[in-house]
Amino acid sequence: MLKLTKTVEYALISMNYIENNSNGKPVSAKSISDQFSIPEELLAKVLQKLVKYKMLESVRGPYGGYKIKTSTKNTNLVYLIESLEGPIGIVDCSISNDCSLLDSCNIKSPIDSINQNIKSVFEKTTLKDIIKGI
Amino acid sequence: MLKLTKTVEYALISMNYIENNSNGKPVSAKSISDQFSIPEELLAKVLQKLVKYKMLESVRGPYGGYKIKTSTKNTNLVYLIESLEGPIGIVDCSISNDCSLLDSCNIKSPIDSINQNIKSVFEKTTLKDIIKGI
DNA sequence: TTATATACGACTAAACTAGTCGTATATTTA
DNA sequence: TAAATATACGACTAGTTTAGTCGTATATAA
Numbered sequence: 284m285l286k287l288t289k290t291v292e293y294a295l296i297s298m299n300y301i302e303n304n305s306n307g308k309p310v311s312a313k314s315i316s317d318q319f320s321i322p323e324e325l326l327a328k329v330l331q332k333l334v335k336y337k338m339l340e341s342v343r344g345p346y347g348g349y350k351i352k353t354s355t356k357n358t359n360l361v362y363l364i365e366s367l368e369g370p371i372g373i374v375d376c377s378i379s380n381d382c383s384l385l386d387s388c389n390i391k392s393p394i395d396s397i398n399q400n401i402k403s404v405f406e407k408t409t410l411k412d413i414i415k416g417i
Numbered sequence: 418m419l420k421l422t423k424t425v426e427y428a429l430i431s432m433n434y435i436e437n438n439s440n441g442k443p444v445s446a447k448s449i450s451d452q453f454s455i456p457e458e459l460l461a462k463v464l465q466k467l468v469k470y471k472m473l474e475s476v477r478g479p480y481g482g483y484k485i486k487t488s489t490k491n492t493n494l495v496y497l498i499e500s501l502e503g504p505i506g507i508v509d510c511s512i513s514n515d516c517s518l519l520d521s522c523n524i525k526s527p528i529d530s531i532n533q534n535i536k537s538v539f540e541k542t543t544l545k546d547i548i549k550g551i
Numbered sequence: 552t553t554a555t556a557t558a559c560g561a562c563t564a565a566a567c568t569a570g571t572c573g574t575a576t577a578t579t580t581a
Numbered sequence: 582t583a584a585a586t587a588t589a590c591g592a593c594t595a596g597t598t599t600a601g602t603c604g605t606a607t608a609t610a611a
Binding site for chain 2: 601608610611
């Protein structure tokens, strides 16, 4: 409960590793997967999503891999998480109105408030914090 | 991802409902389950846990049910959640040291910080807030 | 004594998360 | 231009967690 997925975890580990081991050159999925014992194909898919959402750029072929864009260092974790996993919401009705209770729900307001506060925690954390440590 | 369980959700709905429909008399699991279309046996187990951790008290037999203790209204949600679900932690290593990376993990410090901030959100919210709305 | 309601452990079903596999495509270098 | 390396991406399988069900025991009011 209240857990991040491995997808998000691997993304953060990778962003940090790429930043600190790049020297301008692309870092391959394989080298990250070796370093942290992450299944390679799984990691590759995560990195490909980060490319899709403009947090990384990719270079194909030998000596290829992934590079971080300086501009993305100010990206906050809500953007990263929601790119990978969809909207953050501690209950379903935080995301969509698919609740069968609707108006009869007696905790919607406090739950919404908590949800907003949790989003704020991730909003205040940027990739820069992840890369450097806090 | 980052979801509360139904157990916690049902607990909060119940606490609110009991408080606002009790008038000093116990409220049965059945009446709550009817009101919110929650499976009765499941709800009963949740309420029994709330009794076990002193947030409710129970009365057996006909006209029995559950009552809220005034003293528990200042209980915060970390206590409620952790009573029902165990320690809050957005990744496994927030809870125990079962991470295979150990020292080589490059995001432990920022993750720990985020985890602490999330716990704070739940720590600042009390049952009083859930019962009255925020 | 019967009906009502909590107590609680064992079990099953459903949903979600993690991981694997196969194939295609781009690019470097010999 | 062939071989090796590496990304791109969809489909599938396995594993774990969460949700829900069932059976039985116990307490108590009427």
